[in-house]
Amino acid sequence: MTAQPSIDPEVFLHEQLAQASPDLMRELLGTFINSLLSAQADSVCGAEYGTRTAERVNRRNGYRHRDLDTRVGTLDVAVPKLREGTFFPDWLLERRKRAEAALTTVVATCYLLGVSTRRMDKLVTALGITGLSKSQVSVMATELDEHVESFRTRPLDAGPYTFVAVDALVLKVREGGRVVKVSALVATGVNTEGYREILGVQVATGETTASWLVFFRDLVARGLTAAGPVAMVTSDAHAGLVEAIGATLPGTSWQRCRTHYAANLMSATPKASWPWVKALLHSIYDQPDAQSVHAQFERIVEALDEKLPAVAAHLQDARADILAFTAFPRDVWRQTWSNNPQERLNREIRRRTDVVGIFPNRESIIRLVGAVLAEQHDAWAEQRRYIGLEVLTRCRQALTPNATDQEAITATVPELTT
Numbered sequence: 001m002t003a004q005p006s007i008d009p010e011v012f013l014h015e016q017l018a019q020a021s022p023d024l025m026r027e028l029l030g031t032f033i034n035s036l037l038s039a040q041a042d043s044v045c046g047a048e049y050g051t052r053t054a055e056r057v058n059r060r061n062g063y064r065h066r067d068l069d070t071r072v073g074t075l076d077v078a079v080p081k082l083r084e085g086t087f088f089p090d091w092l093l094e095r096r097k098r099a100e101a102a103l104t105t106v107v108a109t110c111y112l113l114g115v116s117t118r119r120m121d122k123l124v125t126a127l128g129i130t131g132l133s134k135s136q137v138s139v140m141a142t143e144l145d146e147h148v149e150s151f152r153t154r155p156l157d158a159g160p161y162t163f164v165a166v167d168a169l170v171l172k173v174r175e176g177g178r179v180v181k182v183s184a185l186v187a188t189g190v191n192t193e194g195y196r197e198i199l200g201v202q203v204a205t206g207e208t209t210a211s212w213l214v215f216f217r218d219l220v221a222r223g224l225t226a227a228g229p230v231a232m233v234t235s236d237a238h239a240g241l242v243e244a245i246g247a248t249l250p251g252t253s254w255q256r257c258r259t260h261y262a263a264n265l266m267s268a269t270p271k272a273s274w275p276w277v278k279a280l281l282h283s284i285y286d287q288p289d290a291q292s293v294h295a296q297f298e299r300i301v302e303a304l305d306e307k308l309p310a311v312a313a314h315l316q317d318a319r320a321d322i323l324a325f326t327a328f329p330r331d332v333w334r335q336t337w338s339n340n341p342q343e344r345l346n347r348e349i350r351r352r353t354d355v356v357g358i359f360p361n362r363e364s365i366i367r368l369v370g371a372v373l374a375e376q377h378d379a380w381a382e383q384r385r386y387i388g389l390e391v392l393t394r395c396r397q398a399l400t401p402n403a404t405d406q407e408a409i410t411a412t413v414p415e416l417t418t
Contacts, residue, residue: 148370160228212244
């Protein structure tokens with residue numbers, strides 16, 4: 001005859017949970033959620049973690065940590081990363097949560113400071129915000145400011161950053177009882193694994209040499225060039241910006257942004273001739289190799305010299321600036337000879353900042369723009385590589401032409417993985 005257990009497990013567990021502290025409940029819930037996410041990732045991969053089977057279609061690649069606010073406290077959720085594709089539990093976590101919270105905080109701050117009260121009322125209603133108190137705004141701002149500050153000042157330890165793009169956005173802020181324009185300086189880069197990163201963001205009074213020098217020196221101090229030199233920086237032709245690049249990143253190539261240069265060339269071209277000139281300009285970038293690029297450039301200058309000598313001179317003067325990309329492999333041209341991706345990032349920032357219009361102070365700019373950039377940084381980490389590892393290897397090889405053996409070439413790059 002089998003002995004009956006003296007303790008009912010269900011009753012015992014119920015009693016323990018009823019008497020448990022919030023810490024225990026938080027740990028139990030966190031363990032359950034992380035185990036569930038791990039099982040889902042194994043299902044996507046087609047095999048359990050650490051096992052070798054013919055059915056496996058993907059592999060795990062570490063974790064991304066996210067905070068999840070619950071009634072038992074904030075949980076540290078470990079979201080599995082995959083080597084190919086992405087895995088994100090939309091049923092559990094919200095994307096862009098920090099950015100939306102930042103927008104809410106900025107709007108609420110504007111409201112409390114009396115900036116365009118009627119307009120702020122409409123914005124608050126449109127966002128579905130009701131009854132925001134000063135204490136709520138204070139708590140939200142503190143949490144966001146801590147996160148954004150940590151993100152902006154983090155060490156840049158995923159280098160070498162082979163390619164970097166920088167740009168500035170002009171925003172309006174209220175200072176000293178009047179509305180003035182300030183510049184939000186933003187830098188992005190391609191890290192050693194081929195993924196894009198947000199490298200830094202600062203707010204300056206204007207695009208001056210001094211402000212750009214401060215910006216680049218901060219990037220260097222945080223480790224921009226610690227693991228290796230920057231091969232090329234893409235930006236517009238602002239004199240202060242170009243001078244700061246030369247002063248802080250000696251030996252780095254500078255590529256003039258295709259989008260900005262096209263706008264500059266259009267201003268020097270008769271309106272009726274611009275479609276033709278624009279097509280000629282685009283044909284330069286569509287050539288299969290560097291030799292063909294330079295040959296096409298010469299043909300275009302000769303063709304323009306007869307009909308539009310001023311345009312031909314403008315193009316000839318910018319030759320070295322707009323053709324710097326030809327020193328690198330063809331595979332990487334479309335990512336590096338223009339900062340169109342940077343322009344898309346700027347549009348995403350504008351989409352959020354246009355809701356506010358006039359910021360109450362510079363801190364609110366850092367809060368909102370920094371939160372948007374932090375969310376974009378996380379999104380890039382989940383996407384496919386921006387530049388392949390093999391292409392990055394050849395680019396770094398071009399930086400060290402004297403390295404003839406394979407060991408010297410691959411010493412500065414990670415082991416190629418599939």
